[in-house]
Amino acid sequence: MDSPHQSGPVRIGVLGASSIAWRRTLPALRDVQDSTVVAVASRERDKAERFAARFDCAAVHGYERLLERDDIDAVYVSVPNSLHHRWVNRLLMCGKHVLAEKPLTTRPADTAALAELAADRGLVLRENIAFVHHGLHRRVAELVGAGRIGRLRHIDAAFCFPPLPGTDVRYRADLGGGALLDAGLYPVRLAQYFLGNELTVAGAVLREDPAAGVDVAGSAVLAAATGETVTVTFGFEHSYGSSYTLWGSSGRLSVDRAFTPPPTMAPLVRIDEQDHAEEITLPAEHQFARSAESFVKAVSRSRSSGSDPDHDAWAATALRTAELLDRIATSAHRVVAGKQV
Incomplete structure (x- = not known):
């Protein structure tokens, strides 16, 4: 070949x-x-x-x-x-x-x-x-780095949506289904985006569908090596929600439609302080286009060098995401219809 x-x-x-x-x-x-x-x-x-x-x-x-x-x-x-x-x-x-x-x-x-x-x-x-390629999150990181909410103390992130058709592959345990891998990955990766890879799982709960044999919802608490905490919520038995809040020592920054903004939507960042509220509108972006562009550019660069210069950084983050998701799955307290498993 x-x-x-x-x-x-x-x-x-x-x-x-x-x-x-x-x-x-x-x-x-x-x-x-x-x-x-x-x-x-x-x-x-x-x-x-x-x-x-x-x-x-x-x-x-x-x-x-x-x-x-x-x-x-x-x-x-x-x-x-x-x-x-x-x-x-x-x-x-x-x-x-x-x-x-x-x-x-x-x-x-x-x-x-x-x-x-x-x-x-x-x-x-x-x-x-795709969401990590949207300029929204880079701008949020800049605002946090500039001290707009003081020192970051806590992140609360969620990605949930309504039940899927019963034939959807996400209800197939044999095909790697479940809410943790499908929706939970987003808030976990967001925590890494802002706090780095040195995160540990402090606790987790998964809600299981006994008929399908997969988790359909869950929550977890993560802790950063530098002391910040994170709560993540995910699932597909909820009304739609895709958001995160960064809590700081002097303010709170919130983003809605965080993980799946339409290409034409101008994201809104809200900052709440003790006696002041501010809303910042950012440019619309097509995050799938940015992800595709990033991949094609990486392939083009590798043609001349014979290797991927960004491989090590990307691989370290991807592996840590996989480890955190696995730790949530293996350590979680599991419930079915409100009962312990």
Whole structure:
């Protein structure tokens, strides 16, 4: 199999015809300068052909056949969670750069193994956590760094939404479903964004659906090495909520629609002090486009250097996210319909 070419647009293949690929990531990848979507692979021929017609690319029936193509440099992986490790590993072994949907894997050891493999082969590996690319959070970090709320003491973050259709893969334990991996990842990664990777899990509760065998909601308390605390809430049995509040010694900063803002929405940051309230409106951004651009740029840089210069920093954060989610899962007090498990 030929190695990826070293000039021209980054040629992208897609493994998995998911809803998020259709609605968000593929439109973003299609529109990124210096990239082109070459083929979409699905185990269902009709899905592959529907995606191919919309994104003007080749339809591939079956994942294996995508690996056989020599006209692809990078692959966006959007298959169920439990399949990520297997297919990302195979793609890296084939010399392909990979952008994988979150979570990268369902086990910290698998995340570590993939990160090591990518580094050994000089390939770019990224987890498609789009919200971290939105300028909103950089601006919030600047405001906190400038002392607008005094010293940061506590973070409260939540990502919840209403129940999904019963056939949704997030209710499939065998496919890596559950609210912790799907929604809980967001507030956990937000805590890392503002406090770094030196976080520990102080306690957690998970609410389980006995019929599906997955967690459908939960909360956790995290502690930073420097003394700050974090509460995270997540689930898909709630009214919609996507927000965080940073509590400081002299003020409180709040953000709504934090994790999934529409591309046209101008984010609003509210700062409350003892005798003053201020609202700051920030520019609208397409966070999936920013994530796609970041990945394509990383692949382009790696062509000249033969490696990914940002790999170590990215891998350390991704692995710590996986470890924190695993610790929440293994240490949680579990309840079913209000009863202890």
